[in-house]
Amino acid sequence: MNWALTLDLVGVFFFAISGSLLAVQRGYDIVGSLLLGSLTGLGGGVIRDLIIGVPPTAFAEPVHLAAPVAAAALVFFLTHGIERYSRPLLIFDAAGLALFCTTGTVKALEAGMNPVAAALLGVTTGVGGGLLRDVVANRDPQLFNSSDLYAVPAFIGATVVAGAWFTALPNLATVTIAAAVVFAFRVLSLRFRWRIPHAKGQPRRGRASE
Amino acid sequence: MNWALTLDLVGVFFFAISGSLLAVQRGYDIVGSLLLGSLTGLGGGVIRDLIIGVPPTAFAEPVHLAAPVAAAALVFFLTHGIERYSRPLLIFDAAGLALFCTTGTVKALEAGMNPVAAALLGVTTGVGGGLLRDVVANRDPQLFNSSDLYAVPAFIGATVVAGAWFTALPNLATVTIAAAVVFAFRVLSLRFRWRIPHAKGQPRRGRASE
Amino acid sequence: MNWALTLDLVGVFFFAISGSLLAVQRGYDIVGSLLLGSLTGLGGGVIRDLIIGVPPTAFAEPVHLAAPVAAAALVFFLTHGIERYSRPLLIFDAAGLALFCTTGTVKALEAGMNPVAAALLGVTTGVGGGLLRDVVANRDPQLFNSSDLYAVPAFIGATVVAGAWFTALPNLATVTIAAAVVFAFRVLSLRFRWRIPHAKGQPRRGRASE
Numbered sequence: 001m002n003w004a005l006t007l008d009l010v011g012v013f014f015f016a017i018s019g020s021l022l023a024v025q026r027g028y029d030i031v032g033s034l035l036l037g038s039l040t041g042l043g044g045g046v047i048r049d050l051i052i053g054v055p056p057t058a059f060a061e062p063v064h065l066a067a068p069v070a071a072a073a074l075v076f077f078l079t080h081g082i083e084r085y086s087r088p089l090l091i092f093d094a095a096g097l098a099l100f101c102t103t104g105t106v107k108a109l110e111a112g113m114n115p116v117a118a119a120l121l122g123v124t125t126g127v128g129g130g131l132l133r134d135v136v137a138n139r140d141p142q143l144f145n146s147s148d149l150y151a152v153p154a155f156i157g158a159t160v161v162a163g164a165w166f167t168a169l170p171n172l173a174t175v176t177i178a179a180a181v182v183f184a185f186r187v188l189s190l191r192f193r194w195r196i197p198h199a200k201g202q203p204r205r206g207r208a209s210e
Numbered sequence: 211m212n213w214a215l216t217l218d219l220v221g222v223f224f225f226a227i228s229g230s231l232l233a234v235q236r237g238y239d240i241v242g243s244l245l246l247g248s249l250t251g252l253g254g255g256v257i258r259d260l261i262i263g264v265p266p267t268a269f270a271e272p273v274h275l276a277a278p279v280a281a282a283a284l285v286f287f288l289t290h291g292i293e294r295y296s297r298p299l300l301i302f303d304a305a306g307l308a309l310f311c312t313t314g315t316v317k318a319l320e321a322g323m324n325p326v327a328a329a330l331l332g333v334t335t336g337v338g339g340g341l342l343r344d345v346v347a348n349r350d351p352q353l354f355n356s357s358d359l360y361a362v363p364a365f366i367g368a369t370v371v372a373g374a375w376f377t378a379l380p381n382l383a384t385v386t387i388a389a390a391v392v393f394a395f396r397v398l399s400l401r402f403r404w405r406i407p408h409a410k411g412q413p414r415r416g417r418a419s420e
Numbered sequence: 421m422n423w424a425l426t427l428d429l430v431g432v433f434f435f436a437i438s439g440s441l442l443a444v445q446r447g448y449d450i451v452g453s454l455l456l457g458s459l460t461g462l463g464g465g466v467i468r469d470l471i472i473g474v475p476p477t478a479f480a481e482p483v484h485l486a487a488p489v490a491a492a493a494l495v496f497f498l499t500h501g502i503e504r505y506s507r508p509l510l511i512f513d514a515a516g517l518a519l520f521c522t523t524g525t526v527k528a529l530e531a532g533m534n535p536v537a538a539a540l541l542g543v544t545t546g547v548g549g550g551l552l553r554d555v556v557a558n559r560d561p562q563l564f565n566s567s568d569l570y571a572v573p574a575f576i577g578a579t580v581v582a583g584a585w586f587t588a589l590p591n592l593a594t595v596t597i598a599a600a601v602v603f604a605f606r607v608l609s610l611r612f613r614w615r616i617p618h619a620k621g622q623p624r625r626g627r628a629s630e
Binding site: 260261263318323324326327330331337341345348349350351353354355356359361362405406 | 443446447448449450451452455456466470475476478479480482485555556557558
Binding site: 050051053108113114116117120121127131135138139140141143144145146149151152195196 | 233236237238239240241242245246256260265266268269270272275345346347348
């Protein structure tokens with residue numbers, strides 16, 4: 001579907017920006033920025049496609065490669081001391097998460113997965129690229145940072161889309177609304193420092209990364 | 211097979227406990243605990259199924275998701291300062307290793323792999339979940355800790371099961387005995403600090419993790 | 421093809437040496453050395469085969485396992501304080517990179533991928549094993565070290581091989597020449613400290629690892 005490909009490319013672009021920004025913060029050169037952006041943007045989708053059992057779109061449709069190239073170029077030419085700010089990385093990461101957890105669920109449903117597995121794969125697609133980014137950049141994954149809610153909006157978005165399956169095939173409107181909810185939830189949770197409970201008697205820690 | 215599914219679920223549960231416990235020790239919240247438990251419990255099996263070339267059971271059979279959910283809930287409600295002790299994590303990890311290296315070998319043999327490849331895949335399944343757990347939690351993998359024997363019992367268990375292939379299809383009794391041997395070997399090696407040799411002239415290091 | 425298998429095994433051997441050497445430097449025991457060597461030598465090829473959609477050769481053709489075993493034995497018996505030197509690791513790593521980025525591209529082309537995707541998969545195959553090695557050994561990946569050129573020679577080698585596709589099927593001569601170019605480029609870039617530009621105003625950092 002055309003709108004699915006478009007949303008996918010936009011998601012790859014946003015995640016790739018987050019990877020390239022982290023690369024710049026880490027002092028990587030332009031090639032490292034392209035590589036980390038590509039891994040972040042394309043990684044979640046490759047995992048998704050391998051689990052579904054179809055050829056990964058990143059390789060089957062080379063147009064996907066344009067997104068990380070554009071992202072790395074943009075970060076390279078536009079950043080002036082941007083590495084001192086963590087906000088842009090968080091915003092682009094949130095946009096990638098919103099698109100991938102919803103489109104990942106759609107792809108899984110279209111491949112015939114049951115709604116529970118589809119929602120799980122949507123979450124995996126959403127958090128996979130960022131997890132790979134943080135693991136290879138050797139920092140504590142944002143996913144596990146107890147000071148912010150990262151997986152919760154992904155769960156919500158994937159569940160909304162999988163739930164829409166019971167009424168009708170998810171369409172562009174459903175997916176767009178679900179993605180907007182995920183993005184809004186994520187940004188608001190960062191802005192107002194929403195938290196979730198820890199195990200009893202456990203020490204609380206601040207931001208794991210930065 | 212029913213007993214194979216049961217052993218698989220028990221293995222997922224044990225590994226998920228180890229992941230959720232590590233998450234608590236690391237100060238992750240309940241969602242992080244569920245995610246790290248799921249990755250630890252389901253990761254080895256997903257790698258196994260991707261290499262065999264079948265749909266990952268974690269997604270094909272959603273009952274697998276119940277195990278990490280139960281593990282995260284158990285760890286959340288029962289831990290009182292448990293994060294100070296590393297022993298429970300080691301015991302649950304050993305039980306998961308024992309079950310996965312043996313059932314992983316069985317699945318590979320049933321899929322038509324030759325015994326050598328099946329044993330290798332059994333070891334990969336056994337150590338894969340714990341390796342993913344340690345890598346994403348950004349700690350030195352237990353697998354490479356030269357102060358304890360982690361891969362050796364997995365090799366033994368996988369080899370015993372693959373060897374049983376030459377006499378008859380591995381059955382519940384064979385797998386249970388092999389898993390018990392792996393678990394006993396692992397626990398005894400920890401208790402009595404068994405070691406294996408280093409390269410000549412190499413500095414010996416203590417526990418890499420903790 | 422026979423020469424393809426031979427080059428593949430040689431590549432596995434070289435990368436496995438680099439993994440086993442790093443394991444010795446890290447104080448791992450002989451089993452850890454075998455495991456890290458296996459992961460480094462076989463990891464890139466497993467990723468390549470999963471993306472192509474064929475059974476990973478590391479499991480389908482057990483002769484591949486001989487290479488990491490030989491590498492771990494060699495490193496175990498021959499190292500006398502070798503862990504103090506980083507040069508041998510870099511040389512063996514460069515040889516593995518040269519072989520894998522070229523043979524990976526050939527395998528992708530033979531599987532019917534378009535040249536762009538094939539070159540990307542060649543780069544992925546070339547850098548994949550070393551990236552897995554550095555990630556599980558919990559060090560900053562060499563791939564992202566802005567003080568040396570690692571991905572650039574892989575891009576060049578994969579592009580040369582994919583370009584040869586337009587004239588004729590890449591053969592042993594093409595692949596050997598491309599691999600030699602990659603190896604020479606990599607070694608010369610280390611010797612003469614070639615660099616590539618950073619984003620504007622970004623702090624430059626020295627060697628990320630060691």
